[in-house]
Amino acid sequence: MxxxxxxxxxxxxxxxxxxxxxxxxxxxxxxxxxHRNYKGPKSYPLLGAAIGHIQNYHRLHHWLLTFFQKNSTIAAPMPINQVFYYTVDPANVKHILKTNFPNYPKGEVFQDRMQILLGDGIFNTDGEMWRTQRKTAAAEFSLKALRDFSADSFKEYACQLANVTAQLAFEGRSYDMQDLYMRMTLDSIGKIGFGVNIGSLSDSFPLPENEFAIAFDRANEIVTQRFIDPLWKLKRFLQVGGEADLNRNIRIVDDFVYGVIAKRKLERKERKAKPDAEQPEKADIISRFLDLSESGAHANMSDKILRDVVLNFVIAGRDTTAVTLSWMTYMLAEHPAVARRLYEELRAFHQRKVGARAGTWSWAREWEEIRQQLGEEEAERRKKELYLESMQKQVAEFTKLLNYESLKELNYMQAVLTETLRLFPAVPLDPKGILEDDVLPDGTFLKKGNLISYSPWCMARMKSIWGSDAAVFNPDRWLQSGVFVPESEYKFTTFQAGLRTCLGKDSAYLQLKIVAGTMCRFFEFRRTSNHYIMYRMMATLSMQGGLDAVPHLRTD
Incomplete structure (x- = not known):
């Protein structure tokens, strides 16, 4: 048996x-x-192309570029019966952002992953909520009060950044320039967005740590990883790994933002209790939205909505500008001839505005005059103090010359910044949901319920789009007879296009020009090593490990 x-x-x-x-x-x-007609990374039953995404996550943009050399649109099957489509075809981008715009919202796949950080802010909403926020933001950006307040804030923090950099130059010290730019943009968005002085960029070293900034960056990094992690919902449920860390960081972010909102509300209450007292009207974004919340479409706006609005402005106004300035500094250090040409444009601009001698200020010349006036011993004893005082004066006078109109004269600087944005777009990969089955202009069939992303980073390196020198940093590609000439927004997609064109584009360029103009007028930057700078995988294209460089004062 x-x-x-x-x-x-x-x-x-x-x-x-x-x-x-x-x-x-x-x-x-x-x-x-x-999947026989899919073109793209190798995929396997059940796992799809998840293995390739995970193995190459740290260099995702480079990895995708290898497939785009053969096909302008690729498909990557993923677990749970999903497909991630990617494209670099400008005609497809136009179709997604304009021609068939309603079919390509942010979508549930994106929103589900980003909700904990961005909430229901403008970068994470669709439909009527998105239209209402965009309409409100467009109206706010057009207000002269906000434009003037922003411009003054940009100048204030450009001066503070230059003064900190001057200390480094005097001492011949290296520092992570990306960290300085992040601090500067955090302080400026703190003032413009919250109406508070965060103080992360102090006047002396060591610079203070900012718990909010650290937590925000870490949260940004973790939610971005969700896009290639098929187990992220399980990890969230079990509260393990990055998901547990995410909650800790979100609590820090929320505590800061809700604290600012409470403070603003209390100030408004006190101001209303003393209507006869002379109190200046607040121009920061939270105050403006609190005004709007008392009437019209935004009546009774909750603190949660205010929190979401502000954090979306933070990622738009802090991260994007800081990473662009970082990559620009990297490119100028790698291309000294470009840095020299930019400096000469800025020096000539300075001379036109204030006269030849003032526009060619030199610390070396001023130092000789100081030594003659004070004597050798006294001058040496006070050298650093006098140097920093002189720098502060020169920087402050220079920034006064910078405004919307005068900056239009600086065509080469516009070309340098735009070429930086082309090669190193602040948002390197832009995903959209697919509501209904569709066919792209290049013939690619898209199945509803999935995700399609266009890649500004990869588009910048496509010879079919930008020519044989696509991967080369060449500001002259933007100039015709010395005058800056823009490209199609569906080719240069850094600021999106169509109905989703970035509302803060002009404001972003203003801050970039004020800060870049100030820094490049007075300093040149030399890296401390020649290693290749790699990006950090986040929603924005920050540098992995930062940018260690030594600033040197321009002396001629």
Missing amino acids: LHLVESVWGSTYVMQTVAVVCAIVVSSIGYNLR
């Missing part, structure tokens, strides 16, 4: 094994047939 049981059990085991093998084979054949 035992022998018979063993025989039957053995036969059953063999049959089960054969059945499983057959099922796997049939599944594999079916999988291959369903």
